[in-house]
Amino acid sequence: MERSYVFVFLCVSVLCLILSQPARSEDDSQPLLALKSSIDVLHKLPWRQGTDVCTWAGVRDCFNGRVRKLVLEHSNLTGSLDSKILNRLNQLRVLSFKGNSLSGQVPDLSALINLKSIFLSSNNFSGEFPSSLALLHRVKVIVLSQNHISGDIPASLLNLRRLYILYLEDNAFTGSIPRFNQTSLRYLNVSNNRLSGEIPVTAALIRFNASSFSGNAGLCGESIHQPCKNGSVSLAPSISPSHPLVPGGTAPASNRAKLVKIIGGCVGGVVFIVVCMVVVWAICRKRKTRGGAAGSGGGGGGDGGDSNKEGGFAWEGEGLGKLVFCGGGDREMSYSLEDLLKASAETLGRGIIGSTYKAVMESGFIVTVKRLKDARYPGLEEFRAHIHVLGRLTHPNLVPLRAYFQAKEERLLVYDYFPNGSLFSLIHGSKTSGGGKPLHWTSCLKIAEDLATGLLYIHQNPGMTHGNLKSSNVLLGSDFESCLTDYGLSTFLNPESMDEPSATSLFYRAPECRNFQRSLTQPADVYSFGVLVLELLTGKTPFQDLVQTYGSDIPRWVRSVREEETESGDDPASGNEASEEKLQALLNIAMACVSLVPENRPTMREVLKMIKDARGEAHVSSNSSDHSPGRWSDTVQSFPREEHQSI
Template sequence: MAGALLDHLLRPNLLLCIDLILLSVIFCPVLTYSITDTEALLKLKKSFTGAEALDSSWVPDTAPCTGKATWKGLVCYNGIVTGLRLGGLGLSGKIDVEALGEIKGLRTISFVNNSFSGSIPDFQNMGALKAVYLAGNQFSGEIAADYFENMDSLKKLWLNDNKFMGAIPSSLAELTHLVELHLENNQFSGSIPDFNTPSLASLNLSNNKLEGEIPDGLSKFNASSFAGNAGLCGGKLGKDCDNQGSNQAIGSLNKKSGDDDDNSKKIIASTITIGVVLLSLVIWLIVRSKRKGDEDFNKLRKVTPDEASLEVHVTTSLNKKAEVTTADSVKKAVHSLSRSRGSSNGKGNCGMGELVMLNQEKGVFGLPDLMKASAEVLGNGGLGSSYKAVMVNGVSVVVKRMKDMNTKGKQEFDAEMRRLGKLRHWNVLTPLAYHYRKDDKLIVCEFIPKGSLLYLLHGDRGPSHLELNWPNRVKIVQGIAKGLAFLHAEFASSKLPHGNLKSSNVLLGPDYEPLISDFGFSTLINSANLSHSLFAYKCPEAVQFGQVSPKSDVYCLGIVILEILTGKFPTQYLHNGKGGTDVVQWVASAISEGSGIELLDPEIASSRSSLGEMEQLLHVGSACTESDPERRLEMTEAVRRIEEIAVLVLNQGGQKDDARAMQLLPSLRDGYADSTPVPATQTDHTVSLKDGVGAGDGEVDLAAGSVISGSGHQNGDNFAFPIS
């Protein structure tokens, strides 16, 4: 009886347990094997061709993000792989997207300047990606309209300098957090999607096959963002869409005219053409001898920004090797000069057509030598355009074709240039030579491969950017201040000893020792162009009262200090005032509230032991940018305070402590993508860069530079050393 009762009580529970076990077997998800970051990266590497550059560090049985043994091309944070920086390694093959998907912390990928081809990889399911850089490859084909539908976190997309075609994916216009978009130098066609993305600060759609009206949501960007698309109208292009439609209609009607009419026109056109050719030949024979002496310079003058495709883009314009966009038209123009006069003796006479040497430390060369060198377009800025040339002695130089420098006669100009050429300071880049002509002048300087501070802070974030740790940033600030103080001592009687100090005019040597450039031009530039050409005229007293003084240079120094500390692109660089960050007001408000530390660039703020010195330097930058010049720091006081901070930091062995500080990826810490938005390209491909770097209104080529690139991007002032 008791046994039957016990059996009766236990049987339901036993059946329930069996049911639960069966249900768990049926519905429990199949366990999957998740590979480690090491395994995923090695799997990715196997998909590459030509990956020998990774062999020495991508070693099995080692951790990718451990101490000094961090694998090449990785960005790490707290032992987690957060970014891939595999640009310029000669890679090809197929990118194993499945392997990438196994790297759970991955937020940014960069494969710029490699040789990948085929359709765009299947990144569309990697919804956590915040930055994708594929510029400078051979990718081709169309991109599906819904490709970016699931990439809600995407903030930066650089597909420039590939062979993509078809319509721009409409899903791009739906990305609410998009900050940078670079599609230039492809074959995209059709109309531009209706973007309404307030966060978009950097845009370049130039040199495609786009047509139709520019959407209202993109009207804030300058014409350079859309250049090279003959079918586009509206916006700032100066092309009325209604008129363009009428012209197209008229053109279609003309095509329907009769064959007889066409034949008559062809006969008339041929006759006129022959006559013009004969007349031109006669004129050429008459003036040939007279123009022989000026032939070289005139040909150089004819290389206009449009003809030379001067947009320098942030992503590739100035990477570690100072890669720049080479304009075939410029090369042809310059190579054609090799047929002219033989090599000059290069001696410093002031004759027309000669190159006057100011500094022979890099050798002696003449104008014909310069003209025979291969030319690489670097950029265009407020003062003119620039390109790189390699002399026969192997020295690389930057040639700047200056405009609006007509205030001095030949002798006065020569005296000013010789004064600049005599300067010698560790942190000052003096000119090597110049060429005088009434309307245009050439100024030749040494080429600095690492590029500008502007590019390294805001452009393609490769190895050089990763080395912008706290000690190196202090070293840069210290060098800029010392160089500026030297100019103030040498030109004590000048109202503007420098006049154009900004991050695009700070070049960095291999050890991050800064060189300030483009100084001392205030007396050479036409007064009507000063406010447009020189950054010192952006200081409050110049804007309000048209007054400048050495304190204006101090204001510029303060802007650069705040830019270095916050990592933000200053809106003060922009001619149209749109885009970037008002670092002066932003920092002043934070300091008054006692929260200045919160504004520091996350890539250096992780060095907790140095927060005190960072805050001190932030106060120096703020004191240099006081709106009242009387309350602004004196140059000597600014240098003294900076030196005190530098001594503390650089004597602490901070390099060792901060070696990985730059690897802090903001997107992991606070959700903000792969660092802050930056102006896009020297030409206003981005509301900020083009303007900021100093080209025209809204002109900045980060680009650069800045294909950045980009890129990328005219203004790279010294992104790609454009002038501004």
């Protein structure tokens, strides 16, 4: 009997031991190898069974053998994609097969519920638009350009509330354009298809100009300056000679009288129009003569005097210059300088670089306008060259520069308007004292990753820096993603006439760059990033030099601040061991960034990797972020790395 008890006890113990072992999730090597065998007939992909899948070519982001970003571009891949294989890669965030020779229909990807970006451009795909994409609510970027896809653009795309980029140009789409109304939609191109009908007038579509819709002969609407016909053209009924409307003898005479009246009316109308044109020409010539005499002191360059009217952007004088759009193509907006000058303006803030305004045009379209403080520094050519570089930067974590305006005494920069406010407002509310509450640790990690991603993209351009990183220069997007603004503008600071910066702006800066005569560096941006992370963790604006004040005691200070919030009943942490580990990881990153020795600071690539490692572990070890009131939407970098190389 005792032996049977012992046997049962041993069985139960072994079973408990087996159940207590963490389940090992199968890696993605098998579906990737199946994918290779189906589309890599030339054996361009050097994938081998038995090696770490996270090191394979084209795998750009990977955690515990599960692929998050797969980028197989310009790899001479052929054949068709198998939906059964791809749907096994259910941790994918980014999928790119750009620049291959893949054919057939775009596969059903409905099982890739984490997918955020898909790039299938420059292939030979055919069939209709893949309806499964409209079911993936996290999708932000869809690029299907330069294929042979036909049929309608489905209205179900309106369900993608986070849609940021939609490129469908150079296909064979027919039908009308859906009434896109997502405020997140920043880039759209449906040119060179077979679309028809009126381009809908929505807040999302009105921002795009004719280049986004060109090459579709059947389209009409305000965006392409092509008025639409009513479609109810009335044709006069034909009159048969065998059924005259009047008695036979009177018809010819009556027709002659009508003809004389018609000819007389036409001649009179033409004479009246000619007289009106002569009068208008005379008036315009007289005004032009007066304007030329009044502006003759401007030296022919146009007087851009600073006679700004309160509540708007307007200048007297002629030859103001023009509004130059940055990036070209689909990035060019459908508003003019005249629209901008008529806009009502509301001051959003002032700084050492210039003043920022919210400009509301008569059409209701809103932009952010930054008026630079010094319109003569640097020189015109240097200014234009630098603006063109900034205008070509395109990233989900950057506020895009749309256009600039240059006149004799005015320089304006036009950006997208972000109605959700700034990171400073999120942390501190309406307080100008800079006292706020620490954010939940999941929010801190998410914001830190957004900022590091955007900053790394800036740093990938040789010599480029942000130069003015602080919480008020971080805006919140439509999905509450963090987006950097005011990047690269420190070049426009005239060291000879620059105002003293505020205390907060000063202490975001690295110690070696607080003398504004010194040129800014990428390690200095890393220092500012570290200070910003400490602000996230504590809710305190840096009114003093944190490193000089607290030194090696910064971690103790951070914990004491967060403990105060815990005691006050507003716990910014989850109170478990996992949260403590994540807080410590983020604190260690911040401490590395604020090293007093620039050479000892990590690069932004290293910083981003550390943050992603911490976030990846957080997703595995804790699900508190799914229920936290401080949870932010999980938006990761949406582009393959090649999309963000230096320019």
